[in-house]
Amino acid sequence: xxxxxxxxxxxxxxxxxxxxxxxxxxxxxxxxxxxxxxxxxxxxxxxxxxxxxxxxxxxxxxxxxxxxxxxxxxxxxxxxxxxxxxxxxxxxxxxxxxxxxxxxxxxxxxx
Amino acid sequence: xxxxxxxxxxxxxxxxxxxxxxxxxxxxxxxxxxxxxxxxxxxxxxxxxxxxxxxxxxxxxxxxxxxxxxxxxxxxxxxxxxxxxxxxxxxxxxxxxxxxxxxxxxxxxxxx
Numbered sequence: 001x002x003x004x005x006x007x008x009x010x011x012x013x014x015x016x017x018x019x020x021x022x023x024x025x026x027x028x029x030x031x032x033x034x035x036x037x038x039x040x041x042x043x044x045x046x047x048x049x050x051x052x053x054x055x056x057x058x059x060x061x062x063x064x065x066x067x068x069x070x071x072x073x074x075x076x077x078x079x080x081x082x083x084x085x086x087x088x089x090x091x092x093x094x095x096x097x098x099x100x101x102x103x104x105x106x107x108x109x110x111x
Numbered sequence: 112x113x114x115x116x117x118x119x120x121x122x123x124x125x126x127x128x129x130x131x132x133x134x135x136x137x138x139x140x141x142x143x144x145x146x147x148x149x150x151x152x153x154x155x156x157x158x159x160x161x162x163x164x165x166x167x168x169x170x171x172x173x174x175x176x177x178x179x180x181x182x183x184x185x186x187x188x189x190x191x192x193x194x195x196x197x198x199x200x201x202x203x204x205x206x207x208x209x210x211x212x213x214x215x216x217x218x219x220x221x222x223x
Contacts, residue, residue: 030209031209033211035213041215041216042114042199042213042214042215042216043154043199043213044213045210045211045212045213048209048210048211050208050209056207056210058210059114059212088151090153090154092154092211094209094211096208096209097141097142097203097209098159099144099156099159100144100146100154100156100201100211101156102153102154102155103153104152104153105151105152105153
Protein backbone atom coordinates (compact mmCIF):
# COMPACT_ATOMS: atom_id res chain seq x y z
CA UNK A 1 0.00 0.00 0.00
CA UNK A 2 1.27 3.45 -0.85
CA UNK A 3 1.27 5.98 1.93
CA UNK A 4 3.07 7.93 4.58
CA UNK A 5 3.87 6.38 7.94
CA UNK A 6 4.77 8.09 11.17
CA UNK A 7 6.10 6.28 14.19
CA UNK A 8 5.70 5.98 17.04
CA UNK A 9 2.08 7.03 17.57
CA UNK A 10 2.82 8.07 21.16
CA UNK A 11 6.18 9.15 22.56
CA UNK A 12 7.21 10.20 26.02
CA UNK A 13 10.32 12.27 26.61
CA UNK A 14 12.10 13.10 29.79
CA UNK A 15 13.34 16.61 30.39
CA UNK A 16 16.69 17.18 28.66
CA UNK A 17 16.39 14.23 26.28
CA UNK A 18 16.56 14.30 22.51
CA UNK A 19 13.97 12.20 20.70
CA UNK A 20 13.56 11.34 17.03
CA UNK A 21 10.24 11.01 15.24
CA UNK A 22 10.14 8.85 12.16
CA UNK A 23 8.42 9.69 8.87
CA UNK A 24 8.58 7.36 5.87
CA UNK A 25 6.76 7.60 2.53
CA UNK A 26 6.59 5.26 -0.45
CA UNK A 27 4.72 7.67 -2.72
CA UNK A 28 7.89 8.80 -4.55
CA UNK A 29 7.21 12.36 -3.42
CA UNK A 30 10.01 14.89 -3.63
CA UNK A 31 8.73 17.27 -0.94
CA UNK A 32 8.30 16.42 2.74
CA UNK A 33 7.15 18.51 5.68
CA UNK A 34 7.00 18.54 9.47
CA UNK A 35 4.32 20.43 11.36
CA UNK A 36 3.53 20.97 15.00
CA UNK A 37 -0.06 21.24 16.23
CA UNK A 38 -0.97 22.40 19.73
CA UNK A 39 -4.45 21.71 21.20
CA UNK A 40 -7.14 23.66 19.37
CA UNK A 41 -4.59 25.30 17.11
CA UNK A 42 -3.58 25.19 13.48
CA UNK A 43 -0.47 23.61 11.99
CA UNK A 44 2.85 25.42 12.28
CA UNK A 45 5.63 24.53 9.88
CA UNK A 46 8.85 23.30 11.49
CA UNK A 47 10.95 22.22 8.49
CA UNK A 48 10.36 21.27 4.90
CA UNK A 49 12.45 19.57 2.24
CA UNK A 50 12.02 19.91 -1.50
CA UNK A 51 14.63 17.35 -2.50
CA UNK A 52 17.07 14.86 -1.03
CA UNK A 53 19.95 16.40 0.95
CA UNK A 54 18.20 19.76 1.14
CA UNK A 55 15.81 21.26 3.69
CA UNK A 56 14.63 24.69 4.83
CA UNK A 57 13.51 26.09 8.15
CA UNK A 58 9.87 26.80 8.66
CA UNK A 59 8.33 29.24 11.11
CA UNK A 60 9.27 27.43 14.34
CA UNK A 61 12.53 25.55 13.63
CA UNK A 62 14.31 26.45 16.89
CA UNK A 63 14.93 23.36 19.02
CA UNK A 64 14.34 20.95 16.13
CA UNK A 65 16.59 19.31 13.56
CA UNK A 66 15.97 17.19 10.46
CA UNK A 67 17.83 15.21 7.83
CA UNK A 68 16.89 14.09 4.31
CA UNK A 69 19.43 11.46 3.32
CA UNK A 70 16.88 9.37 1.43
CA UNK A 71 13.89 10.40 -0.64
CA UNK A 72 11.62 8.18 1.42
CA UNK A 73 12.62 9.38 4.87
CA UNK A 74 12.50 12.69 6.76
CA UNK A 75 13.14 12.14 10.49
CA UNK A 76 12.61 14.95 12.98
CA UNK A 77 14.70 15.26 16.13
CA UNK A 78 13.26 17.23 19.02
CA UNK A 79 16.27 18.43 20.95
CA UNK A 80 16.61 19.45 24.57
CA UNK A 81 16.74 23.05 23.35
CA UNK A 82 13.01 22.85 22.57
CA UNK A 83 11.58 24.05 25.87
CA UNK A 84 7.95 23.15 25.27
CA UNK A 85 7.89 20.08 23.03
CA UNK A 86 4.60 18.57 24.17
CA UNK A 87 2.44 18.63 21.02
CA UNK A 88 1.01 16.63 18.12
CA UNK A 89 3.53 16.30 15.28
CA UNK A 90 2.41 15.73 11.70
CA UNK A 91 4.51 14.72 8.72
CA UNK A 92 3.39 15.18 5.12
CA UNK A 93 4.70 14.65 1.61
CA UNK A 94 3.80 15.84 -1.87
CA UNK A 95 4.90 16.18 -5.44
CA UNK A 96 5.85 19.73 -6.37
CA UNK A 97 2.92 22.16 -6.04
CA UNK A 98 0.31 19.45 -5.49
CA UNK A 99 -1.79 18.06 -2.66
CA UNK A 100 0.01 16.89 0.46
CA UNK A 101 -0.58 13.50 2.05
CA UNK A 102 -0.37 13.34 5.83
CA UNK A 103 0.66 10.67 8.27
CA UNK A 104 -1.46 9.89 11.31
CA UNK A 105 0.75 11.90 13.64
CA UNK A 106 2.94 11.37 16.69
CA UNK A 107 1.78 12.67 20.04
CA UNK A 108 4.82 13.71 22.09
CA UNK A 109 4.57 14.26 25.82
CA UNK A 110 7.27 15.48 28.18
CA UNK A 111 7.23 13.60 31.48
CA UNK B 112 2.92 36.46 8.03
CA UNK B 113 2.46 34.16 5.02
CA UNK B 114 -0.08 32.17 6.90
CA UNK B 115 -3.67 31.85 5.77
CA UNK B 116 -6.26 33.03 8.25
CA UNK B 117 -9.66 31.42 8.39
CA UNK B 118 -12.93 32.78 9.63
CA UNK B 119 -15.07 32.05 11.41
CA UNK B 120 -13.04 30.24 14.07
CA UNK B 121 -16.05 28.05 14.80
CA UNK B 122 -19.32 27.36 13.02
CA UNK B 123 -22.33 25.41 14.22
CA UNK B 124 -25.14 24.53 11.80
CA UNK B 125 -28.01 22.09 11.37
CA UNK B 126 -27.77 19.08 9.10
CA UNK B 127 -28.86 20.02 5.59
CA UNK B 128 -27.68 23.61 5.82
CA UNK B 129 -24.74 25.01 3.89
CA UNK B 130 -21.46 25.90 5.59
CA UNK B 131 -19.15 28.63 4.34
CA UNK B 132 -15.60 29.15 5.57
CA UNK B 133 -13.28 31.92 4.46
CA UNK B 134 -9.52 32.17 4.17
CA UNK B 135 -7.41 35.29 3.70
CA UNK B 136 -3.69 35.51 3.06
CA UNK B 137 -1.07 38.18 2.45
CA UNK B 138 1.38 36.94 -0.18
CA UNK B 139 1.36 35.86 -3.82
CA UNK B 140 0.61 32.17 -4.16
CA UNK B 141 1.09 29.21 -6.49
CA UNK B 142 -2.03 27.53 -5.19
CA UNK B 143 -4.39 27.36 -2.23
CA UNK B 144 -5.58 24.11 -0.72
CA UNK B 145 -8.27 23.07 1.73
CA UNK B 146 -7.89 20.21 4.18
CA UNK B 147 -10.08 18.51 6.74
CA UNK B 148 -9.02 17.07 10.10
CA UNK B 149 -11.07 14.83 12.33
CA UNK B 150 -10.16 15.10 15.98
CA UNK B 151 -6.68 13.80 16.75
CA UNK B 152 -6.03 12.52 13.26
CA UNK B 153 -3.96 13.45 10.22
CA UNK B 154 -5.25 15.84 7.62
CA UNK B 155 -7.10 14.83 4.48
CA UNK B 156 -6.82 16.87 1.31
CA UNK B 157 -10.11 18.20 -0.03
CA UNK B 158 -9.38 20.45 -2.97
CA UNK B 159 -6.58 22.45 -4.61
CA UNK B 160 -7.16 25.62 -6.59
CA UNK B 161 -4.37 27.17 -8.63
CA UNK B 162 -3.69 30.90 -8.73
CA UNK B 163 -5.08 31.19 -12.28
CA UNK B 164 -8.37 29.47 -11.37
CA UNK B 165 -11.40 31.19 -9.88
CA UNK B 166 -13.67 28.33 -8.88
CA UNK B 167 -13.52 24.55 -8.42
CA UNK B 168 -16.07 21.94 -7.46
CA UNK B 169 -15.73 18.52 -5.95
CA UNK B 170 -18.92 16.75 -4.95
CA UNK B 171 -20.62 18.92 -2.30
CA UNK B 172 -17.59 21.20 -2.08
CA UNK B 173 -17.18 24.48 -3.90
CA UNK B 174 -14.05 26.59 -3.59
CA UNK B 175 -13.56 30.09 -4.91
CA UNK B 176 -10.35 32.08 -5.14
CA UNK B 177 -9.99 35.84 -5.56
CA UNK B 178 -6.30 36.65 -5.94
CA UNK B 179 -6.97 40.39 -6.12
CA UNK B 180 -8.47 40.25 -2.62
CA UNK B 181 -6.15 37.46 -1.51
CA UNK B 182 -9.06 35.43 -0.26
CA UNK B 183 -10.74 32.07 -0.75
CA UNK B 184 -13.95 30.46 0.44
CA UNK B 185 -15.00 26.86 0.96
CA UNK B 186 -18.69 26.06 0.68
CA UNK B 187 -20.03 22.71 1.86
CA UNK B 188 -23.57 22.20 0.63
CA UNK B 189 -26.25 20.07 2.27
CA UNK B 190 -24.05 19.39 5.28
CA UNK B 191 -24.13 16.10 7.17
CA UNK B 192 -23.22 15.21 10.74
CA UNK B 193 -20.19 13.39 9.32
CA UNK B 194 -18.86 16.74 8.04
CA UNK B 195 -18.13 17.73 11.64
CA UNK B 196 -14.38 18.39 11.68
CA UNK B 197 -11.77 21.15 11.54
CA UNK B 198 -11.12 22.70 8.14
CA UNK B 199 -7.84 24.37 7.20
CA UNK B 200 -6.69 26.38 4.26
CA UNK B 201 -3.05 26.15 3.20
CA UNK B 202 -1.13 28.36 0.83
CA UNK B 203 1.88 27.64 -1.33
CA UNK B 204 3.70 31.01 -1.36
CA UNK B 205 5.09 31.82 -4.79
CA UNK B 206 8.57 32.80 -3.62
CA UNK B 207 9.22 29.71 -1.48
CA UNK B 208 8.92 26.71 -3.78
CA UNK B 209 7.06 23.86 -2.12
CA UNK B 210 6.54 25.55 1.23
CA UNK B 211 3.00 24.88 2.47
CA UNK B 212 1.68 27.15 5.20
CA UNK B 213 -1.55 26.48 7.11
CA UNK B 214 -4.00 28.76 8.82
CA UNK B 215 -5.54 28.28 12.27
CA UNK B 216 -8.62 26.52 10.93
CA UNK B 217 -12.39 26.61 11.31
CA UNK B 218 -14.11 24.12 13.61
CA UNK B 219 -17.36 23.01 11.99
CA UNK B 220 -20.06 21.28 13.98
CA UNK B 221 -23.05 19.89 12.13
CA UNK B 222 -25.95 19.03 14.42
CA UNK B 223 -28.33 16.23 13.49
